[in-house]
Amino acid sequence: MPNKALRILIADTQHTHRIVLERLFNQQGYFRIVPVSDVQALLTLVEYGSEPFDLVVVNAGLAEGALDLHDFILYNPQVRHAMLYNVQQIGLSPVPAVRRSSLHLSHAPLPDLTALRRVTERVDPPASEPMQPWGRSLRQGRGG
Template sequence: MPNKALRILIADEQHFQRMRIERLFNQLNYYRIAPVHCLEELLTLVDYGCEPFDLVVINASMAGDALNLLDFFRFNAQVRHAFIYEGQRAKLPPIPACEQQKIQVSHTSLPDLASISRLMALVDRRLPSVGTVISVR
């Protein structure tokens, strides 16, 4: 049974893609989702949030050269897990196996239901985890 208290943030510049990803989460009974359309909005919510996000799903191209996504998620206590898609386009390096529980990088253009289901099997655990990075190829 899904933990409906999980906080999920979806970041993509394209409204249609944000909505499509949100619907995938809804199909899995996750509804506590905050969609954002720009990097500044993501940074504001993460930096000034009163509680950490359990998962941030982000299009790698959103950060461009303005932010090193891997370091940002690796060292940010306000984000427990991160899923970065379109990682190949952003030329993200491979993630060490020891960090793959906090950050995942996918080279697909958009996550599908199967990848979101696998991701949530790692994220949706009853015991709180301390930061996790995941890498999907």
């Protein structure tokens, strides 16, 4: 069951991309989503928000070179997890091992449902079946 309290920010200049991504998150049970269309709105919400975003999904071309989105997201304490999509392979600094699990890079022009599920499983892991304290299930009756 998804954690309905997760805060998700989607940043893309194309309205249709924002709508598609928001609907894909809605299909997974996430509804606290803020879509923004420019880098200034992204910066304002991330920097001046009262609580961190659990997931920030950003088109890598959003800043058009005015800001290094990769490093901004990687080192910002207001971003717990992030996905940069439409990423070009050149010009990215290496991701430190301590941050690799929280930054997801995609070369796809727009992530699909499968890609978003992979990311949300890291952000909001599915609850597993509860185990007995001794690590195995109870057996009914006695074997002969």
